[in-house]
Amino acid sequence: MALYLLFESASGYGLFHAYGIDEIGQSVDAVRSSVLDLDRFGKAVKLAAFTPFSSAVDALNQCNAISEGIMTDELRSFLELNLPKPKEGKKAKYSLGVVEPKVGSHISEVTGIPCQSNEFVQELLRGVRLHFDRFISELKKTDLEKAQLGLGHSYSRAKVKFNVNRVDNMVIQAIFLLDTLDKDVNSFSMRGMVSWHFPELVKIVNDNYIYAKLAKYIVNKSELAEKDIPVLADLIGDEDKAKEVVEAAKASMGQDLSPVDLSMSSNSLKEYLVLKRHFSGH
Template sequence: MLVLFETPAGFALFKVLDEGKVSKVEDLWQEFSSAESAKKVVKLKAFSKFENTAEALSAATCLIESKPYKGLRKFLRAHCDGESLAVADSKLGNAIKEKLQIDCVHNNAVMELMRGVRSQLTELISGLAVQDLAPMSLGLSHSLSRYKLKFSADKVDTMIIQAIGLLDDLDKELNTYAMRVREWYGWHFPELAKIIQDNILYAKTVKLMGNRTNASKLDFSGILPEEVEAELKAASEISMGTEVSDLDLLNIRELCDQVLSLSEYRGQLYDYLKSRMNTIAPNLTALVGELVGARLIAHGGSLINLAKQPGSTVQILGAEKALFRALKTKHATPKYGLIYHASLIGQAAPKLKGKISRSLAAKTALAIRYDALGDTEDNSMGLENRAKLEARLRNLEGRELGHSAGSAKGKPKIEVYDKDRKKGAGALITAAKTYNPSADSTLGQTLNNAAGNGEEAEKKKRKTESVPSQMEEVTEEPPTAEGKKEKKKKKKKADEEETAVLVGGNGSAEADGDAPAKKDKKKKKKKEAAEDAGLQSDGNAGEEETKKKKKRKHAEQDEEDSEQPSKKKEKKKKKRSED
């Protein structure tokens, strides 16, 4: 068996002299305790030296990727003749077996053997001293680090952080300069600010026009639509602005040049940022867009730092001030930070923004980790997650429409409590309800029946106590209102009876004539008392029955009112005849 060992100076191939000792893994370290004992186990068969640092660097990069270097393949073909090869990397062994058809071995015994060879390397390889090996390893490590940095230049996210910072600064400067142009030129042509809203078009128009008197002679078709151009020319003829000198217009035009140049550079910077984001974080860009993704990376410090954050942190990243204020004052915490400006959250309704921001933050955290730590550079994962989020948004919007439309799914089913409902398997089976004849009320009820009705009313009250409070309010309110009206009616009747007694108190004839009237009144009182008792017992019977009773009472009152004036007239006639 042969052993392949990599050194900073080149590849070494050792021959195993005693394979029986190699099989004893636990005692193998004792064989490499000294140089003499190590030479009894392995012996150097061949050595392939690197010619320069570039060759060593290329060989090291191939080994890191588990690929056999071109010089290594030639070396193994020349010295491996039908023997097995012990390697430290199983992936490298598989690659060698596929390309060179050499059987490779990788196990615990091989790793222990590699450790022993490394400890006695300078003794096993003649001509390789310790003082030569240390600078070689140091130089190779430096070269490999520089190569890695140079190789992964596309993955450096510091360029994104600087670009998004510069883009934000340019936006601020552009707004400042554009407002200065509007304010400065507004003294000469104030109506132009209302006609043209866009800052870039405003600067282009001012640069082309100069003095407002030139507006009628110039053609603005390359800058403005026809309607806006006609409105501008009409306003220039009746403008109320002051006159300015040519020197002032020259400085205003130079400021317009600055605005236009900054706007053009901003467009170039945005294109650069877009290309860098699609290279470094394609899945993040597919989910939240270039600007939001770049701001998240800049706020996190780097793509790796952002990949270490959970989805809940990504959701409120940028709203730290509001978060700590809410925690301090014990109010509701913010639902979103920088992620609020993503297009998916902008599409959602105000009620659904919190749910969508939470889902989007979770998917964004996965996309960031995939971009930072994954090997592939496509945006398939981001596009797939975006499609899922859009489907979820449509689903949530459909639910909200169902609630607002009052569909069967949207309306909650309210079940009234029923003490007769059975528990267990037959929970939906309720007790059979019997007809209650005491709920019916008639005008001919007597006082004796009123007592029986009172007992039934108490039973009904006990039953209605188990009904929810809403049902109690509906059933209890009408009897209270009717009771007040009945008391007022009784007072009116009592007053009328007193007046009648005072009028008829002078003669016996009047007493004889009033006797049947008094009897009629007593009967009516008894009827009213019976009705009152029936009303109290049947107060909870229903709204329809109470309405019928009201109509009956009103009819009786009308009859009494019609009878009373006729009786008074009869009494007056009797008095006149007696006189």
């Protein structure tokens, strides 16, 4: 029994005649080994007919129909025009190989054309897909790639349905993120290690953000000196308070911290400042 192959490309429908199966062997492994060799594969399969899609919209409609297992009127006309017509009252002496079993079932149901979709057919169609641009001389490989890219984008957009709740979901997620940031900011704003090292600082500066910027700059209170007053004044916005910070550091009753503790404290302050900037736009 003769075997024909239906190939749905981005450019149009192709009908191939697998006339030389004996040349490569009738097993799946034999076809698989011959697919990469066009000279060998070309002796087994030849183009019988090709019909291009009329437009990008037509290509998308045909693709959507195939994906849903539906034979369009255009596909039916193409098959009935190019496949051998059996004698009246007799069965067809050929079968049609298709990629999608659902499409094959619909074709058989409507037209009576016997269809098959098995591993052997799939391997033959894989070879057709690989060498498709070689079978049609008028079709350049770049043209085929452009058609595939355009159809791929259109098909994907059509399949991604708009979710009316998606915008609400984004708002909910944004609010949740803000709440999380708020909790993190509050957690980091707890003086913790800095209060052990320089407890007098909190009495001079009450604002968490300014307090964190000061603590990040100071790091080690014992290294604070008169030369730091301009920078402190810029951070606080008050020169008198900057002088007060320096004087408080000299007479501080806080504990000295190890280099490791100072580094951990500095890293925590950096993370707090980043979170605070994200959360409040400082």
